[in-house]
Amino acid sequence: MVIKYVISYGGPGSGKGTQCANIVQHFGYTHLSAGDLLRAEIKSGSENGTMIQNMIKEGKIVPSEVTIKLLQRAMQEDGNDKFLIDGFPRNEENRAAFEKVTGMEPAFVLFFDCPEEEMEKRLLSRNQGREDDNIETIRKRFKVFLESSLPVINHYDAKGKVRKIDAARPIEEVFESVKAIFGPKNEKS
Numbered sequence: 001m002v003i004k005y006v007i008s009y010g011g012p013g014s015g016k017g018t019q020c021a022n023i024v025q026h027f028g029y030t031h032l033s034a035g036d037l038l039r040a041e042i043k044s045g046s047e048n049g050t051m052i053q054n055m056i057k058e059g060k061i062v063p064s065e066v067t068i069k070l071l072q073r074a075m076q077e078d079g080n081d082k083f084l085i086d087g088f089p090r091n092e093e094n095r096a097a098f099e100k101v102t103g104m105e106p107a108f109v110l111f112f113d114c115p116e117e118e119m120e121k122r123l124l125s126r127n128q129g130r131e132d133d134n135i136e137t138i139r140k141r142f143k144v145f146l147e148s149s150l151p152v153i154n155h156y157d158a159k160g161k162v163r164k165i166d167a168a169r170p171i172e173e174v175f176e177s178v179k180a181i182f183g184p185k186n187e188k189s
């Protein structure tokens, strides 16, 4: 089976998870959120749980080997051939390690581009009880995004793989742009 993946990329609160849920409905991809997988790992009481929890609270990026194992396990268990990987890769180390381990590159990268003020507003009203949605951790996450995550987009941009979307608009309008990128031929019948 030939497996294909698309990356959902953007700053914290840009709307990655929201748009991924729509894409799943419309285009039949399996959504894999690296953040959700890491939070599930904390809850499961695994030996890495405390380390992951501390890093997330500090807005830091968990070592690649941990996140990649969770992604690979989820991909194998699911059995779909189309994956939407959300919130990963978040730094160059994530990207290079995943490509090395899987031998695969993404079909394309959706880049949800959104100003910090808007992302901050959304995160502060997200109400999912997340330990990292407080102003102190949010500021740290923005810094990590600029310093560590933006280089990833530059890498994919040089390969012509980035599809940039203005994510500051209402959810439905953003999804119209997303649909135009996936194209009618990929819609579920």
Ligand SMILES: Nc1ncnc2c1ncn2[C@@H]1O[C@H](COP(=O)(O)OP(=O)(O)O)[C@@H](O)[C@H]1O
Pocket: 010, 011, 012, 013, 014, 015, 016, 017, 018, 019, 122, 123, 125, 126, 127, 167, 168, 169, 170, 171, 172, 174
């Ligand atoms: N286009 C949008 N306009 C307004 N609010 C949005 C939009 N997209 C998402 N949201 C809201 O903002 C918050 C963060 O969205 P989410 O999808 O969790 O972002 P991310 O996964 O990028 O952190 C959620 O409460 C969500 O409902």
Ligand SMILES: Nc1ccn([C@H]2C[C@H](O)[C@@H](COP(=O)(O)OP(=O)(O)O)O2)c(=O)n1
Pocket: 010, 011, 012, 013, 016, 017, 033, 034, 035, 036, 038, 055, 056, 059, 060, 061, 062, 063, 067, 086, 087, 088, 089, 090, 094, 132, 141
């Ligand atoms: N590739 C990843 C993805 C997330 N994490 C950690 C660090 C991030 O701040 C948290 C939360 O990620 P998540 O994608 O759920 O956050 P947002 O949807 O962008 O708000 O998880 C990570 O260490 N490595």
Ligand SMILES: [Mg+2]
Pocket: 016, 017, 033, 035, 087
């Ligand atoms: Mg998210």
